Amino acid sequence: MARVVVLGAGISGHTAALHLRRLLGKGHEVVVVSPNSKWNWIPSNIWVGVGKMNTDQVTFPLAPIYKRKGITFHQALATTLYPEGSAELASPHVAIKYTDPSRLNETANLAYDYLINATGPKLNFAATPGLGPDGYTVSVCTAPHATEAAGHLAAAIAKMKQGERQRLVVGVGHGTCTCEGAAFEYTFNVEHEIRDAGVRDMADITYLTNEYELGDFGVGGMTFTQNGFETTSKLWTESLFRERGVNAVLQAHVEKIEPGVIHYEQLDGSKNTLEYDFAMLLPPFRGADMQVFNAAGEDITAEVFAPSGFMKVDANYTAKPFEEWRAEDWPSTYESARFPNVFGVGIAFAPPHQISKPRTSPNGTVITPAPPRTGMPSGVMGKTAAMTIFDRIKMGSSATSHKASMANMGAACVASAGTGLRRGSAAAMTMYPVVPDYQRFGPTGRSAKDTFGEIGLAGHWIKYMLHFAFIYKAKARPLWYLIPE
Amino acid sequence: MDEAAASIASSPLPTDQTLRRRKSLVFQLWRFAALNLRMLTMITKGSH
Numbered sequence: 451m452a453r454v455v456v457l458g459a460g461i462s463g464h465t466a467a468l469h470l471r472r473l474l475g476k477g478h479e480v481v482v483v484s485p486n487s488k489w490n491w492i493p494s495n496i497w498v499g500v501g502k503m504n505t506d507q508v509t510f511p512l513a514p515i516y517k518r519k520g521i522t523f524h525q526a527l528a529t530t531l532y533p534e535g536s537a538e539l540a541s542p543h544v545a546i547k548y549t550d551p552s553r554l555n556e557t558a559n560l561a562y563d564y565l566i567n568a569t570g571p572k573l574n575f576a577a578t579p580g581l582g583p584d585g586y587t588v589s590v591c592t593a594p595h596a597t598e599a600a601g602h603l604a605a606a607i608a609k610m611k612q613g614e615r616q617r618l619v620v621g622v623g624h625g626t627c628t629c630e631g632a633a634f635e636y637t638f639n640v641e642h643e644i645r646d647a648g649v650r651d652m653a654d655i656t657y658l659t660n661e662y663e664l665g666d667f668g669v670g671g672m673t674f675t676q677n678g679f680e681t682t683s684k685l686w687t688e689s690l691f692r693e694r695g696v697n698a699v700l701q702a703h704v705e706k707i708e709p710g711v712i713h714y715e716q717l718d719g720s721k722n723t724l725e726y727d728f729a730m731l732l733p734p735f736r737g738a739d740m741q742v743f744n745a746a747g748e749d750i751t752a753e754v755f756a757p758s759g760f761m762k763v764d765a766n767y768t769a770k771p772f773e774e775w776r777a778e779d780w781p782s783t784y785e786s787a788r789f790p791n792v793f794g795v796g797i798a799f800a801p802p803h804q805i806s807k808p809r810t811s812p813n814g815t816v817i818t819p820a821p822p823r824t825g826m827p828s829g830v831m832g833k834t835a836a837m838t839i840f841d842r843i844k845m846g847s848s849a850t851s852h853k854a855s856m857a858n859m860g861a862a863c864v865a866s867a868g869t870g871l872r873r874g875s876a877a878a879m880t881m882y883p884v885v886p887d888y889q890r891f892g893p894t895g896r897s898a899k900d901t902f903g904e905i906g907l908a909g910h911w912i913k914y915m916l917h918f919a920f921i922y923k924a925k926a927r928p929l930w931y932l933i934p935e
Numbered sequence: 936m937d938e939a940a941a942s943i944a945s946s947p948l949p950t951d952q953t954l955r956r957r958k959s960l961v962f963q964l965w966r967f968a969a970l971n972l973r974m975l976t977m978i979t980k981g982s983h
Contacts, residue, residue, distance in 0.1 A: 663942075664939070664942075664943070684942075685946055685947070688942055688943045688946035689946045689947050689948065689949065691943045691946070692943050692944065692946050692948060693948055693949060697940065697943075698939045698940070698943060699939065700938075700939045826978070860977040860978055860980060862974045862977070862978065872958075872960075873958075875957065878970050878974075880973065880974055880977050882977050882980060900973075900976075900977040900980065902973070904966065904970065905957060906956070906957035906958070906963055906966055907957060907958055907959075907960075907963040908963040908964070908966035908967040908970055909970070911963070911967050912967065912970060912971065912974075934975070934978050934979070
């Protein structure tokens with residue numbers, strides 16, 4: 451009998467756990483450790499953030515699903531890895547600390563044969579003074595954060611209805627943030643709500659971003675073919691900003707936030723301020739900050755994790771200039787660089803470098819989006835690790851790894867620009883591959899046929915359909931595995 | 936006007952016909968089917 455422990459129950463970890471349970475016989479144990487009691491379909495949080503959905507529509511309790519599927523669940527936080535065992539327990543294990551209210555702060559050691567680290571992001575609000583719900587801005591990163599954001603937005607709309615002009619800022623709260631697509635979505639959903647409320651003329655909406663240009667989205671932008679011409683995601687996105695009357699501040703690193711004032715530096719080194727009445731700024735991400743010890747009790751965290759807290763996997767982490775970046779630098783098996791029975795998937799793995807060209811201000815401030823690795827790629831990585839582990843349990847540790855590099859993987863991003871089955875709108879984009887491969891696809895780095903974007907009501911329907919499809923899948927309803935990651 | 940604002944101001948606006956198409960139920964039903972098919976094709980093309 452083998453025991454597979456999955457740390458994290460987000461898109462990547464939950465996908466891995468469900469596939470492992472489906473593939474492995476009952477003689478093997480699948481264990482999930484997550485500090486959260488609920489699963490959250492994060493892409494729909496933006497609709498919670500404008501009051502169009504509630505928390506219960508985007509989350510559900512994990513425990514009943516895991517009970518039904520025969521997966522052991524610990525509501526706990528993984529704190530320390532012992533991949534070679536310890537004086538206390540000879541086999542590889544992970545130390546956990548319970549967040550489950552019935553066992554709060556109790557600790558335990560979980561032995562494993564295989565471990566999947568899918569701990570996702572630590573929301574690093576602390577990187578920017580004043581950022582986040584404990585500071586002076588709101589967030590849509592979690593369902594409760596989004597609920598709070600919706601309340602603040604409703605209050606701003608109420609003030610506009612009373613004739614008070616409001617300045618709304620949506621974007622990212624640090625120079626190294628990722629998930630610009632989510633900020634973009636929230637910007638246009640806010641604009642849509644304000645227009646629906648009949649007070650659009652009372653709002654100044656500004657998108658504040660670390661992107662070098664609009665349409666970068668942390669993937670270096672895209673090139674689309676439309677009506678026989680090549681066009682860029684920059685031009686396409688700028689057109690939407692012009693059509694909807696949204697301002698943009700680009701190349702910005704938010705330094706600190708005070709009540710009503712955002713202080714930021716731009717790539718040219720200038721220091722500026724932006725006044726606001728409502729601000730939703732996403733935080734930068736860190737890894738889960740677990741410690742790792744070897745059999746001798748020595749701290750080997752730096753061998754297993756990058757300084758960012760993300761896990762080093764089968765990527766090429768050699769520092770080199772942008773011009774020398776290659777698609778093959780990106781990992782494909784997600785096996786830990788140090789321990790072959792440990793995998794790092796989803797946001798938890800350390801990317802070898804950014805996808806967008808790195809840029810630094812004259813003051814030495816890095817202002818470049820971190821690579822997005824959420825959603826579809828996260829799910830695919832989780833499934834890939836699960837399939838490799840299944841093969842190794844069945845065929846032995848020499849079984850070939852399954853592969854899914856982001857340099858050979860497409861992604862669809864449906865960015866909502868407003869809700870409503872008749873009046874909604876979304877920018878539906880796909881790219882193949884996520885990480886540009888200039889050797890294979892030439893100057894654009896991506897397949898012209900499979901990289902496209904389109905704005906319209908159909909995009910909203912797709913996003914709405916995906917909301918139900920992925921919650922159905924995550925609830926492991928009949929034939930859930932037929933829905934692609 | 937700063938560089939970002941100037942760039943946005945000089946970007947093309949959609950025509951009335953494009954805006955109508957983006958909201959047309961018949962046209963968008965067709966685009967819904969076409970986009971889903973295109974996305975599914977792209978997804979299955981990956982190495983996974």
